[in-house]
């Protein structure tokens with residue numbers, strides 16, 4: 001991007017997408033690093049289509065009225081989009097309303113740019129631009145899948161599709177811009193490519209909630225990896241890249257299960273020479289009713305994903321379902337903790353052999369010591385979680401039967417108040433600049449020893465909220481409404 005001006009699109013009346021690379025920007029996005037692992041998609045008889053697409057009339061597909069939903073009403077991005085479309089002669093958003101600022105990344109399907117609305121500079125967006133003429137029919141179907149999935153999402157840890165534009169042979173998706181880059185680049189900036197365990201817990205919990213939402217819509221993601229986890233300006237995550245997803249039916253149900261509950265009882269016991277009261281933990285069983293919406297009947301035979309993250313059933317080609325995401329979730333937690341994936345071999349083939357073999361996941365004890373330098377709290381729980389997720393037989397894998405509901409209960413996530421997850425303050429890590437919005441944050445998801453502090457902050461927040469504190473009503477409106485409905 002040496003030149004001042006670049007022209008991306010063929011010039012016609014609606015395609016004025018020239019942009020200046022010297023436009024002021026203080027953001028620090030890094031394009032995907034060259035070490036990023038690309039997704040694979042095995043298919044046969046691919047052919048390139050659409051070289052001479054004559055459909056040059058630009059169209060803007062109205063995205064389902066997300067902005068009219070109560071929790072979107074005061075979203076500044078929607079306000080800017082609404083203002084721009086209200087002024088547009090035909091009431092829709094066009095490419096001419098957008099000003100490209102700079103390229104932020106590129107992938108298999110297209111390129112992603114930071115862009116702004118011409119008359120509303122304060123609102124930043126990312127636009128994913130796909131040149132349909134360069135794609136095979138298989139990849140074009142992935143673009144369609146991505147558009148379809150994006151238009152169905154409405155979740156704080158997933159992108160909002162502000163507009164889907166078709167212009168000439170380009171398909172463009174206008175989504176949220178994430179200035180902190182992706183988790184893979186972030187890992188590369190940390191000592192030994194590893195995150196402290198509290199940060200692992202924070203990102204894993206947010207990814208889990210995003211996957212839970214996708215699965216409840218019947219969507220199996222199939223491409224979980226740090227490269228596809230972007231960091232928003234507020235430090236929270238946004239899962240991206242939905243071209244490899246597949247959809248299936250899901251039947252939500254209320255599950256009644258027995259759960260062991262720890263009860264602290266106070267009983268008199270002889271303790272030392274003072275015969276004082278002592279608390280004793282007692283366990284009792286209780287019936288709990290839980291909402292479960294997991295696409296357990298999802299089934300696909302195509303082999304897609306990223307080598308190091310492929311589940312054994314994907315490698316074997318025997319057909320797979322929802323379980324591939326829970327396997328990949330285990331690989332992700334491992335990679336964030338250890339700086340490498342658990343089955344990685346010297347080549348892609350040996351990685352696949354390791355995954356398909358009966359070899360269990362291995363943890364190197366000496367690495368634990370180097371790893372946490374005293375921050376051992378939570379490490380045993382993390383390993384146990386990984387062991388339960390990286391079970392080669394998907395029928396016995398944690399999450400496969402009841403989805404995130406079971407994973408959220410694992411001791412690694414003990415103490416997390418799931419409905420409040422959006423208020424936890426993100427970890428302060430090298431390479432992340434978090435925009436503080438005056439929002440009430442709960443100290444980030446921490447190990448049991450540090451947990452008391454954020455529980456108090458959470459309580460404080462609830463108390464202030466119930467008193468109708470103005471300060472709280474001013475923070476990110478997306479969250480306020482989100483939590484208001486969930487809590």
Ligand SMILES: Nc1ncnc2c1ncn2[C@@H]1O[C@H](COP(=O)(O)OP(=O)(O)OP(=O)(O)O)[C@@H](O)[C@H]1O
Pocket residue numbers: 029030031032038039104105106107108109110111112126128175176177178179181182227230240241243
């Ligand atoms: N919303 C966003 N905000 C900031 N950067 C983004 C955004 N979306 C994508 N990027 C950057 O652009 C890169 C490519 O985007 P994306 O993965 O969506 O493209 P793709 O063509 O689908 O790639 P893939 O090869 O993974 O299928 C990402 O790695 C990321 O660095």
